[in-house]
Amino acid sequence: MPTRGRLRLEAEAGCAWLERWMKSSLVAIEPNGHFCKECSIREFSVCASLDAAELREFEHLGRRVHFTAGETVFSEEDVTTSFCNLLEGVMRLYKLLPDGRRQILGFALPGDFLGMNVSGRHNFSADAIGAVTVCQFAKAAFGRFMEARPHLLRRINELAVRELSQARDHMVLLGRRSAEEKVATFLLGWREQLIPLNGPSNTVPLPMSRQDIADYLGLTIETVSRTFTRLERVGVIEIIHGGISLLDPARAEALAAA
Amino acid sequence: MPTRGRLRLEAEAGCAWLERWMKSSLVAIEPNGHFCKECSIREFSVCASLDAAELREFEHLGRRVHFTAGETVFSEEDVTTSFCNLLEGVMRLYKLLPDGRRQILGFALPGDFLGMNVSGRHNFSADAIGAVTVCQFAKAAFGRFMEARPHLLRRINELAVRELSQARDHMVLLGRRSAEEKVATFLLGWREQLIPLNGPSNTVPLPMSRQDIADYLGLTIETVSRTFTRLERVGVIEIIHGGISLLDPARAEALAAA
DNA sequence: CGGTACATTGAGAGATATCAACAGGCGTGG
DNA sequence: CCACGCCTGTTGATATCTCTCAATGTACCG
Structure with a gap:
């Protein structure tokens, strides 16, 4: 089993938030x-x-x-x-x-x-x-x-x-930020948005697909994927199942260019 | 005198709106x-x-x-x-x-x-x-x-x-449109914005600088300039002093990609 | 276990940015 | 009134980032 896979499963095992985000679907009108x-x-x-x-x-x-x-x-x-x-x-x-x-x-x-x-x-x-x-x-x-x-x-x-x-803020991101800045800004902003719901945490669930993230940031799915990988390689984040873990928030802030 | 220069002056001569836009500066508080x-x-x-x-x-x-x-x-x-x-x-x-x-x-x-x-x-x-x-x-x-x-x-x-x-709308422009689409969309949108003030017209004053336009569209000044020139070369607009003249609104709409 | 959808990775192309030079208009001052 | 300089805009050559196209890998689901 490849290393990344193992890490993912370990991370997943400890994630209670997963259930909240990944549950799928009822249909009805109460x-x-x-x-x-x-x-x-x-x-x-x-x-x-x-x-x-x-x-x-x-x-x-x-x-x-x-x-x-x-x-x-x-x-x-x-x-x-x-x-x-x-x-x-x-x-x-x-x-x-x-x-x-x-x-x-x-x-x-x-x-x-x-x-x-x-x-x-x-x-x-x-x-x-x-x-x-x-x-x-x-x-x-x-x-x-x-x-x-x-x-x-x-x-x-x-x-x-x-x-x-x-x-x-998002117009600034779309018009003037690089791919790396966009991704870093998105991760920090999304984490921030979740605070009122989940409290502060460096484990950031990403219920949306890579395509959604790409379309939010004005990028392609490949660029998003590559940027995630690069951020992981330099130790800023860890990619886990259904989200990321923010290992180095300070570095992320720096990469986001305010 | 180069051709473009001559055309510009001719266009300028007939432009009453110029005075409204290009007047410069008083300072005071009434x-x-x-x-x-x-x-x-x-x-x-x-x-x-x-x-x-x-x-x-x-x-x-x-x-x-x-x-x-x-x-x-x-x-x-x-x-x-x-x-x-x-x-x-x-x-x-x-x-x-x-x-x-x-x-x-x-x-x-x-x-x-x-x-x-x-x-x-x-x-x-x-x-x-x-x-x-x-x-x-x-x-x-x-x-x-x-x-x-x-x-x-x-x-x-x-x-x-x-x-x-x-x-x-602007987020869509910044995230998903090409340079040419951005410029065409901007010109049409700006013309639209001016209607309540000046009435409809294909003569569109551009009081802002190229740098301003670039920073609005998430481009560089050079790209804006080149795109203007290209639009002029294909007969969609004419670049006149302090603005542009929209020669072919239909083509412009098409280039704007809705 | 196989199929499907999603994600990652690689190689190459293309659009836009960057760097640099030049042109034109305008105001200033001689 | 003309010469000069500055600022803005245009154009060209090159670089680079991101996209595109393609293949592979991984998870989920029947």
């Missing part, structure tokens, strides 16, 4: 019977702005919907009929060029709120990576609910502004 | 004495959401500030003490990497509202390209004014969402 106050993501998401009374009303607006790995939750030119709040799993948000080239705009995690737009149409597509549960709200009902609650609007605006800030 | 209802950009900007009574109050919050070509209006890590509404001129919005590489995030035009953020700090820098006038609001006062006016917040949110949409 018609009702969930409670906002028990919702695991309430404190992170838009709902954080609502008080107990509002939550009880809010409960009736949303319904949980499940998606399996690879399913499309909504598509770029779809008319927006509902907003949704990601409850469990990871999604890739992306746009396609007519010839099929894909740019992944970001990966959504539990607590992310999707669907805001101006044109009445989604302006990007969203797929489930692994099994996903969302809390879905009819657009009209949600709009009415929000109408009377400026604090909810403020919360949504806050999320939009935060997202804008991330988008700007 | 202490007061302007009126929102006479403001040329009122209908495009955040203020569009305010009624006559509100405008009269709003008037006292803002003051006009002038900047000359190349001046920095605010800087990336500055604490945000004020928001501003661009009244006249063009600004470049950008971020820098520690080693000086620059990514221009976009060009701001009259009507654009700048300064929303979450961290309390600007997360990008903004320079004047040519002379610029902004309507500046103290953050605290503006915040109080907005507090009681959800429609203003809604308007701001709408602008943020629109900006997000543009940011996403």
